[in-house]
Amino acid sequence: MGRRSLAARLSASDRAFRVILRGGGIVxxxxxxxxxxxxxxxxxxxxxxxxxxxxxxxxxxPDGGGFGIAAIMIGTILIALVAVTVAALLAMGTxxxxxxxxxxxxxxxxxxxxxxxxAVPSVVYGLWGAFALQWRVVSLSRWxxxxxxxxxxxxxxxxxxxxxxxxxxxxxxxxxxxxxxxALMITPIASSIMREAFSQAPAGERxxxxxxxxxxWGMIRSVVLPFGRGAMIGGLMLGLGRALGETIxxxxxxxxxxxxxxxILEHGGSSISVTIALRYAEATPFAVSALMAAGLALFGLxxxxxxxxxxxxxxxxxxxxxxx
Amino acid sequence: xxxxxxxxxxxxxxxxSGETTAPAAQTVLPRSITEAAPGPRRPRSRRRLTxxxxxxxxxxxxxxxxxxxITALLWTQFAPFTGILGYVIxxxxxxxxxYGILVSFDENRPTIRDRIAAALVHSLAFVVGxxxxxxxxxTVVKGWTAMVHLNFYTQDMHTxxxxxxxxxxxxxxxxxxSLIELAIAMAIAVPLGLLAAVFLNEVxxxxxxxxxxVVDAMTALPDVLAGLFIxxxxxxxxxxxxxxxxxxxxxAVTIISIVCRAAYVVLxxxxxxxxxxxxxxxSGHWRTVWHVTLPxxxxxxxxxxxxxxxxxxxxxxxxxxxxGATNYLNDNPVHGPMMSLPLLAYxxxxxxxxxxxxxxxxxxxLLMILVVVMFVLMRAVGGRGAxxxxxxxxxxxLAASQRDLARYTERATARAATGAAGPVPRDAPSxxxxxxxxxxxxxS
Numbered sequence: 001m002g003r004r005s006l007a008a009r010l011s012a013s014d015r016a017f018r019v020i021l022r023g024g025g026i027v028x029x030x031x032x033x034x035x036x037x038x039x040x041x042x043x044x045x046x047x048x049x050x051x052x053x054x055x056x057x058x059x060x061x062p063d064g065g066g067f068g069i070a071a072i073m074i075g076t077i078l079i080a081l082v083a084v085t086v087a088a089l090l091a092m093g094t095x096x097x098x099x100x101x102x103x104x105x106x107x108x109x110x111x112x113x114x115x116x117x118x119a120v121p122s123v124v125y126g127l128w129g130a131f132a133l134q135w136r137v138v139s140l141s142r143w144x145x146x147x148x149x150x151x152x153x154x155x156x157x158x159x160x161x162x163x164x165x166x167x168x169x170x171x172x173x174x175x176x177x178x179x180x181x182x183a184l185m186i187t188p189i190a191s192s193i194m195r196e197a198f199s200q201a202p203a204g205e206r207x208x209x210x211x212x213x214x215x216x217w218g219m220i221r222s223v224v225l226p227f228g229r230g231a232m233i234g235g236l237m238l239g240l241g242r243a244l245g246e247t248i249x250x251x252x253x254x255x256x257x258x259x260x261x262x263x264i265l266e267h268g269g270s271s272i273s274v275t276i277a278l279r280y281a282e283a284t285p286f287a288v289s290a291l292m293a294a295g296l297a298l299f300g301l302x303x304x305x306x307x308x309x310x311x312x313x314x315x316x317x318x319x320x321x322x323x324x
Numbered sequence: 325x326x327x328x329x330x331x332x333x334x335x336x337x338x339x340x341s342g343e344t345t346a347p348a349a350q351t352v353l354p355r356s357i358t359e360a361a362p363g364p365r366r367p368r369s370r371r372r373l374t375x376x377x378x379x380x381x382x383x384x385x386x387x388x389x390x391x392x393x394i395t396a397l398l399w400t401q402f403a404p405f406t407g408i409l410g411y412v413i414x415x416x417x418x419x420x421x422x423y424g425i426l427v428s429f430d431e432n433r434p435t436i437r438d439r440i441a442a443a444l445v446h447s448l449a450f451v452v453g454x455x456x457x458x459x460x461x462x463t464v465v466k467g468w469t470a471m472v473h474l475n476f477y478t479q480d481m482h483t484x485x486x487x488x489x490x491x492x493x494x495x496x497x498x499x500x501x502s503l504i505e506l507a508i509a510m511a512i513a514v515p516l517g518l519l520a521a522v523f524l525n526e527v528x529x530x531x532x533x534x535x536x537x538v539v540d541a542m543t544a545l546p547d548v549l550a551g552l553f554i555x556x557x558x559x560x561x562x563x564x565x566x567x568x569x570x571x572x573x574x575x576a577v578t579i580i581s582i583v584c585r586a587a588y589v590v591l592x593x594x595x596x597x598x599x600x601x602x603x604x605x606x607s608g609h610w611r612t613v614w615h616v617t618l619p620x621x622x623x624x625x626x627x628x629x630x631x632x633x634x635x636x637x638x639x640x641x642x643x644x645x646x647x648g649a650t651n652y653l654n655d656n657p658v659h660g661p662m663m664s665l666p667l668l669a670y671x672x673x674x675x676x677x678x679x680x681x682x683x684x685x686x687x688x689x690l691l692m693i694l695v696v697v698m699f700v701l702m703r704a705v706g707g708r709g710a711x712x713x714x715x716x717x718x719x720x721x722l723a724a725s726q727r728d729l730a731r732y733t734e735r736a737t738a739r740a741a742t743g744a745a746g747p748v749p750r751d752a753p754s755x756x757x758x759x760x761x762x763x764x765x766x767x768s
Contacts, residue, residue: 010609017610021527024519025535028584031516032542035553035577042556093448101445116699117456119631121638123666124688127673128459131466136409143410184455191452215438245546247641248670273548277641280555288556295549306544 036299043293046286054293060258060275062283062290069294071260075175075270076298079250080243082179082264083186087239090187092232095194100220111195118188126252129181134172134253137180141171141265156266173255175269181253182246186239193238193313197231198224234313241305244298247273272298383426391419416447463689470679470686481651486677495687497653498668501568502637502691504657505647505664508572509579509636514629517583521628524584525591526613536588542581550577551645559646566648568657571664574642583632590624591617623705623714630702634695640666665691 010018047054050067057068098110148154159170201224209219225232254269256278261269272294280291395415420443427439469490470476476494484493520539524532554574558564594617602612618625648661649671665687672684713721 014609017613018527021519021523022531024516025523025527025531028516028520028580029531029535029538031577032538032581035542035545035550038553038557039549090448090452093445094452096445097449101442101449112699112703113453113456116696117452119634119638119695119699120456120459121640121666121688121691121695123638123640123669124459124463124692127466127669127685127688128462130673132458132462139410140413184452184459187452215434217438217441218434220441241544245544245548247546247548248644248666252670252673273546273641276548276552277644280552280645285560288552288560291552292556295546295552298546299544299549302544302546303541307541310540 039292039296039299042289043296044289046290046293049286050290050293058259060279060290062287067290069272069297071258072270072272072275072294073297073301074260074262076244076272076301078175078262078264079179079182079246079254079269079271080240082176083182083243084236084240086180086183087187087190087243088236090183091190091194091235091239094187094191095198095228096220096224098191099195099198100216100224111192114188114191114195117184118192120185122185122246122249123252125181125185126249129177129249130252133181134177137177138171141174141176145171145265152262154265155263157263170267171265173253173267173269175254175261175264175266178250178253178269178271179264181249182243185246185249186242189242190235190239193235194228194232197228197235201227230312230315234309234311237305237309237312241302241309244302244305245273247271247277250274251277379430383423387419387423387426390422391415394418420444460692463685463692467682467685467687467689470682471689476683476686480653481683482653484651486675486680488679490679490682493683495665495668495683495690497650498663498665498687499690500653500655501647501662502664502666502694504568504655505571505575505643505662506633506637508569508657509575510629510633512573512576513580513583513632513636517580517628517632518587518625520584521587521591522613522618524588525617526609539581539584539588543585545578545581547578547639548641548645550574551642553577554642555645565659566646566661567659568647568654568662571643571647571662572657574646575636575639578639578642579632579636582635583628586628586631587625590621590628593624594620626705627702630698630705634698634702637698638666638691638695640670643667644670665694 046062046067050057053066054068056070057066058071059065060067060072094114098107098114102110144154145156145159149156156170205223205227206219209223214222250271251274254271254274255267256274257268257270259270276291276295280288283291392415395411395418398414399411420440423443424436424440427436431439464471473491473494475491477499478496479492479494480497481493481495482497520535524536524539551574554570554577558570558573559566564570598616598620599612602616607615643664644667647664647667649667650661650663652660654660654662669684669688669691672680672687675681
């Protein structure tokens with residue numbers, strides 16, 4: 001006797017249903033793959049012409065002379081790093097507050113508010129950053145420059161420390177200010193992932209820590225933070241991925257320059273996405289190809305960051321509840 | 325407190341239980357509270373485990389006052405500092421320092437650390453909440469001067485010059501454009517995203533895994549690249565003009581992976597028991613998905629859709645590359661450039677004109693309000709787990725069950741009355757569900 005076949009014999013309607021489902025999946029797959037491959041092929045033209053100089057050139061002048069991502073890539077990464085540094089503090093504070101300190105009654109409300117913060121359009125953040133935050137941060141920038149100017153990162157070219165003469169515009173439109181605004185935009189993303197992990201810290205271990213005489217902070221340090229470490233890193237990296245691709249808020253703040261700008265407090269910065277948003281309009285087909293190449297580099301970077309983040313987050317969910 | 329003391333009583337006096345005739349293992353309960361506490365009676369007030377002590381509150385107030393005063397001294401007397409932000413930061417640092425010192429007067433070191441950590445966490449959370457409030461309030465306040473005029477909502481900008489007063493011109497063209505682009509984006513992204521999510525959930529296999537990986541990867545796509553893609557394909561290659569349709573497509577590319585992922589997460593939460601019960605009752609795949617899986621996850625699916633909509637309506641960069649910009653009201657998505665709210669805000673505030681900037685803030689505030697409304701809607705319809713019914717749904721479901729029951733009984737009675745006359749009609753497939761069929765001694 002042969003084994004009994006367990007395969008279901010589908011009815012006609014079910015077969016049609018599966019075909020439709022499969023079709024939907026394939027269309028989505030095709031669309032997204034098309035975006036990726038199209039970017040790749042259109043970028044190829046520019047990459048082919050520029051060769052390795054694409055990685056080392058700072059200038060962006062595709063129609064005559066050199067173009068490369070050396071400056072804009074470093075600018076993008078610097079903005080994202082400033083954002084992640086600030087967001088790390090803010091997100092951790094918010095996540096700890098909501099999961100550990102906030103009264104139970106307002107917890108749901110706070111979670112909703114954090115979600116709302118993630119849904120605020122980037123143009124609104126950009127407006128606030130450019131019109132409200134910028135001029136108030138200038139004094140902070142100046143203070144950082146005065147006292148920490150000996151660190152190359154905080155130097156501002158052409159201005160000596162404690163020089164009160166220069167106008168505020170030397171400190172506006174900087175990488176630092178753009179980073180601060182982007183930090184606000186990625187805080188809710190990182191924070192909600194951290195909070196979820198913190199609130200899943202096992203109650204038995206919490207109570208054990210309290211029973212051994214720990215204060216609340218002692219309990220958090222010995223139970224909650226080690227439990228949520230993976231989610232903290234993963235959440236921040238997801239935020240990093242978002243920060244690298246942020247366009248409009250950054251475009252409203254920095255003034256775009258095409259040279260490596262390691263001084264984050266200084267006027268002017270650079271970013272790949274802002275370059276695309278500001279340069280596409282007057283671009284020739286070849287220049288569009290160059291923009292595509294820059295976009296491809298950016299996409300590659302965000303993709304790597306997001307994949308690492310996803311792996312870390314899914315690993316960190318210890319125990320049987322993890323599914324993804 | 326007395327409750328805690330009572331069980332200790334028998335253990336403290338083992339002899340007492342031996343003298344009575346009760347077995348040794350039996351717990352002897354004290355007959356009254358006075359009997360339970362033989363020693364000097366402690367006060368019977370309950371010990372408070374939460375809340376503030378006066379000293380804590382005083383330390384907080386004292387530290388805050390000291391910090392503010394010292395900073396004020398620094399700012400007014402020792403001069404070189406200016407700016408409100410610096411004032412806040414310095415006084416906050418001083419506050420933490422003074423608070424630590426005050427607590428150290430009557431607490432040990434772990435407690436000091438605990439208090440300082442609590443102060444830090446609270447202030448960080450406050451900074452985030454404060455920033456959110458500031459962002460929203462600032463936008464609305466700055467936009468208010470433009471938003472109070474009725475023409476802001478009923479006119480477009482095509483006759484509005486740079487110096488025209490705020491009583492002239494408005495954002496109608498951007499509102500209409502935003503809604504049209506949103507509709508196009510949703511019309512493309514929602515069916516495809518939901519279909520793909522159902523596919524991921526229902527048809528496991530290699531293709532499903534591939535789709536899932538690609539969808540996950542595409543959530544990392546920077547939104548400006550979605551715009552660039554549409555710009556390079558539809559506009560440069562296929563020759564479509566910059567229009568609402570192109571913008572809608574760009575937005576669809578941006579949100580399709582978001583909708584698909586959010587929907588997939590919700591569908592995965594549908595309890596397996598429900599679908600298995602449906603299969604066990606003999607329904608096919610399609611019926612199970614349509615009548616069990618999707619209705620169970622309805623609230624979460626609505627959340628996924630609104631999440632995508634909130635994202636799409638606020639996106640600027642894909643629209644910037646694909647929609648063009650215009651001051652005219654254009655309700656034709658396939659012809660001519662189209663304005664949308666975020667794009668209008670972005671372009672208006674880039675000008676030096678005061679009234680343009682005010683209108684730009686007005687547009688941003690309107691957009692913000694739109695997003696908040698969507699968000700409230702999302703909370704209202706969503707936020708419940710799979711299969712958890714709202715009060716209204718529960719009521720309707722119960723009423724439907726009552727109706728079914730009434731119908732069954734009615735039929736059963738009718739059949740019992742005419743039972744002897746003829747056989748049960750065999751053509752009704754639902755007869756197997758009638759309670760009468762399961763009764764012993766039914767007619768065949």
